[in-house]
Amino acid sequence: MALETQDIRARSATTVESAPNARSFRPEVAKLIDLSRCIGCKACQAACMEWNDLREEVGTFQGTYTNPLNLSDQSWTVMKFNETEVDGSLAWFIFKDGCLHCADPGCLKACPAPGAVVRYANGIVDFQQDNCIGCGYCITGCPFDIPRIRKEDGRVYKCTLCSDRVSVGLEPACIKSCPTQALTFGSQDEMKELAAHRLVDLRERGLSKAAIYDPPGVGGTHVFFVLPHGDRSETYGLPRDPSVGPVVTFWRSGVARALGVAAMFGVLVAGVLHYMRYGPLEVPDEADGKSGKEAQP
Amino acid sequence: MKRDEDVVLPDGKILRHDNSERIVHWLIAIAFLFLFFSGLALFSPFFFWTSAIFGGGQFMRVLHPFAGVLLVLLFYPYAWKIRKDNQWTPADAKWVEHSVAYMKKKVEFSDTGKYNAGQKLMYWSMVPIIAILFLTGITMWQPWFANAFPAPLRRVTSLLHAVSAFVMFIGIGIHWYAAYWTRGSIRAMVRGTVTKAWARFHHPAWFRQITGGKDR
Numbered sequence: 388m389a390l391e392t393q394d395i396r397a398r399s400a401t402t403v404e405s406a407p408n409a410r411s412f413r414p415e416v417a418k419l420i421d422l423s424r425c426i427g428c429k430a431c432q433a434a435c436m437e438w439n440d441l442r443e444e445v446g447t448f449q450g451t452y453t454n455p456l457n458l459s460d461q462s463w464t465v466m467k468f469n470e471t472e473v474d475g476s477l478a479w480f481i482f483k484d485g486c487l488h489c490a491d492p493g494c495l496k497a498c499p500a501p502g503a504v505v506r507y508a509n510g511i512v513d514f515q516q517d518n519c520i521g522c523g524y525c526i527t528g529c530p531f532d533i534p535r536i537r538k539e540d541g542r543v544y545k546c547t548l549c550s551d552r553v554s555v556g557l558e559p560a561c562i563k564s565c566p567t568q569a570l571t572f573g574s575q576d577e578m579k580e581l582a583a584h585r586l587v588d589l590r591e592r593g594l595s596k597a598a599i600y601d602p603p604g605v606g607g608t609h610v611f612f613v614l615p616h617g618d619r620s621e622t623y624g625l626p627r628d629p630s631v632g633p634v635v636t637f638w639r640s641g642v643a644r645a646l647g648v649a650a651m652f653g654v655l656v657a658g659v660l661h662y663m664r665y666g667p668l669e670v671p672d673e674a675d676g677k678s679g680k681e682a683q684p
Numbered sequence: 685m686k687r688d689e690d691v692v693l694p695d696g697k698i699l700r701h702d703n704s705e706r707i708v709h710w711l712i713a714i715a716f717l718f719l720f721f722s723g724l725a726l727f728s729p730f731f732f733w734t735s736a737i738f739g740g741g742q743f744m745r746v747l748h749p750f751a752g753v754l755l756v757l758l759f760y761p762y763a764w765k766i767r768k769d770n771q772w773t774p775a776d777a778k779w780v781e782h783s784v785a786y787m788k789k790k791v792e793f794s795d796t797g798k799y800n801a802g803q804k805l806m807y808w809s810m811v812p813i814i815a816i817l818f819l820t821g822i823t824m825w826q827p828w829f830a831n832a833f834p835a836p837l838r839r840v841t842s843l844l845h846a847v848s849a850f851v852m853f854i855g856i857g858i859h860w861y862a863a864y865w866t867r868g869s870i871r872a873m874v875r876g877t878v879t880k881a882w883a884r885f886h887h888p889a890w891f892r893q894i895t896g897g898k899d900r
Contacts, residue, residue, distance in 0.1 A: 400729035499726045500741050520741035522726060523826035527838045536827045541742060638843040644728040647850050654857035662865065665789055669867045670885040 394508035399498035408508070415510040416553060417575040418562065420483050421585050421613040422623070423597070424569035427452065427466055427481040431561035431570060435464045438549065438560035458484055460537035463546040464561060471622050480616065482623040483561075483570075486533045486546035488512045490606030493631040496639050497528025510575065510609040511550045516542040528639070530605060530629035548609065575609065585613045604630030690798070690894050697877035698894060700798075706876055708762045715755040716856060722748040723849050749825045756818045763811055769798040770808070775889075776801035798890040806859050813852050820845040 394413060396406050436442065443461040446454065452468040464485035471480050492512045495504040503518040504525060514525075514534070521541030525534045534543045549559035557563075562572040571581060582599050589597035598617020601607050614620060621627055637643055691699050701709070722744045724731040738744035775793070779801035785791040786802075793800070799807070820841040823833045830838060863869045868882045883891040 400732060402729050499729070499732070501729055501732055518741075520735075520745045521826055522745050523824070523830050524726075524842070526831070527824075527835055527842055529835070532835060536831070538827045541746070541827065632839065634839040634843050638839070638846060643846070644730065647727060647846070648730065650850055650854055651857070654854055654861070658857070658861040658864075661787065661861070665787070667867045668789060668865050670879070670881045 395505045396508050397492075397495060397506040398502050399495045399504035400501040410508070413508040415508075415575040416548075416572065416609060417510070417578040418488075418548065418559065418610045419571045419578040419582050419585075419613065420610065421569050421571070421582075422481060422483075423585070423589055423594070423613060423615040424567045425481050425483065426567055426569070427468060427479065428566065429466050430564040430566060431483060432462070432464055432466050434560040434564035435546070436462070438552070439463065439547075458533065458535055458545075460535045460544040463544065467624055469622055469624065471619075473616070480619070480622050482625075484624060486512065486548070486610065487531055487605075488546075488548055488609035490608065491631065493528035493530055493605070493635060494525035494534055495528075496631055497524040497635055499524055507550065509553065511548045511553065512609075513547050513550050514543055514545060516540075516544070519543055524639075528631060528635045530626060530631060578611070582611065582613050589613070589615060600625055602626075602629050604628055690890070692880070692894060693877065697879060698883050698891075699876055700872045700878045700883070701876045703876065705762070705765070706873055708758055709873055712755060712758050712762065715751050715758060716852075718751045719748065719755060720849075720853060720856075722751070727846060727849070745826070749821055752818060752821050756814060759810070759814055763807065766799075766807070770804045772801075772804060772808075773797070776804060780805075792885075793888070795889045796887050797893075798887055800887070802862060806855055809855050810852070813848050813855070816848045817845060817852065820848065 394407070394410055396408060398406055441461045441463065443455050443459060446456075448454075449456055451470075453466065455462050455465060458465050464483060467482040467484050469480040469482060471478055488511055490506075490510065492504065492506060494514075495506060495512065498504040499522060500518050500520045503515055503520065504512065505515060506512050519542040521536060521543065523534075523536050523543065525543055526532075526536065534545045536543050549557070549561075552559055558572040562570045571578065573581075579601075582601075586597055586599055594615050596618040597613065597615050598620075600612040600614050600617070600620055612623075612625070614623060614625075616622070693699055721734045722738055725733070725735040725741070725744060726748070732741070735741040735744045738747055775795040775797075779786070779793055779796065782791045782793075783802065786793075822829050823838055823841040824830050824845060833841070863873070866886065868878055868886075872878045872882075880891070883894070
């Protein structure tokens with residue numbers, strides 16, 4: 388949502404990269420998701436629906452606690468109950484799915500509609516649905532498969548990190564609802580510090596593979612994780628080494644655009660120059676005076 | 685090879701493109717322009733203003749794929765109809781070899797059929813390019829089909845779509861210029877007819893075919 392109190396630092400589909408940035412003191416925020424503390428209560432999922440006025444269609448039991456099965460335009464965060472094995476016995480790799488708010492967002496890079504995807508000074512990546520044209524390029528560009536198109540209105544939706552709440556000094560709704568402090572919110576620096584503490588703690592408790600998931604391939608994220616089993620990020624549903632990737636980067640790059648535009652104008656200029664130099668190709672007999680009659684329909 | 689439309693009319697003109705061929709050709713041209721300007725807005729923010737022609741970005745995004753389907757439905761029957769006149773011949777290789785001299789108006793060809801090698805190259809580039817644009821376009825068609833394809837595939841098809849669109853634009857750009865440069869061509873596609881002199885000069889083999897081997 389458009390908020391005047393949020394400084395927009397990056398805007399999709401702009402011809403000039405630099406955004407207004409005179410107010411430079413604003414600290415970047417972050418949400419830390421410590422999955423070692425998560426009990427899968429889904430309070431965050433309910434709070435998200437409640438604050439954002441979302442109502443997922445009631446589904447049917449699919450043999451898993453995950454419900455709904457995936458993100459949608461009505462479910463901006465979903466608790467995933469990944470069943471796996473640890474040391475030969477069943478384990479739940481519970482995971483809170485949702486937007487990671489990348490510093491270098493693939494959605495923003497891919498978007499062709501000016502201002503439909505923005506990144507605020509505080510690091511939140513937000514969709515402006517009134518500018519969205521529904522092409523779905525953000526879905527193509529996202530390395531985490533987060534944005535969801537709503538068929539009813541042809542717009543794309545995802546977690547806003549409660550940008551409306553954050554802009555007035557509140558924490559996101561999911562944070563407020565979490566009973567175990569698996570979710571914490573604050574400045575990015577504070578959260579990184581906290582994550583480091585939690586990591587030390589986990590390792591002391593014997594989880595030697597515990598790790599922080601803050602992928603550098605997308606410039607770091609404003610939602611990052613403490614993973615108890617850091618060597619198995621994919622089991623949680625997090626790609627091992629995510630990045631926007633060369634194909635999307637080239638497809639939406641200034642270089643590709645410049646090449647395309649240059650090719651277009653190249654054809655135009657070549658045509659004009661050729662005509663100036665050689666003139667029209669006429670049937671020889673007509674060139675000496677009778678051409679006017681021939682050239683007209 | 686000789687078909688109904690390639691006949692000498694009572695007024696001495698030669699019918700080169702019959703009514704249906706011309707109508708379909710111009711419908712294809714309109715569909716192309718529609719696709720080109722709407723695609724341009726999606727390609728670069730420098731051209732996003734072209735979305736205003738289509739009633740805004742949302743509606744443009746809705747219309748673009750339908751225009752693409754229309755182009756496919758118009759183009760392939762048309763291409764099928766003129767396929768025989770676009771078969772590659774040894775004479776065409778000679779044309780390509782001397783194409784630069786041709787562009788400089790320094791060489792004439794005595795064995796050019798209904799379409800010259802340049803036109804055939806246009807034909808044979810558009811046949812696959814439009815198919816590629818159609819197939820990659822399906823993988824990008826929101827909200828109906830795109831989400832059935834995995835994102836890594838869509839990244840590649842999206843790039844391919846953009847690249848193919850530019851190949852198509854360059855092809856059509858050359859086609860437009862060649863039509864303008866070769867006096868009488870636009871009339872042939874607007875009114876359908878050409879003069880005997882025009883046919884004899886630009887497409888001598890085709891002319892001989894129509895007149896039954898006569899050179900005059």
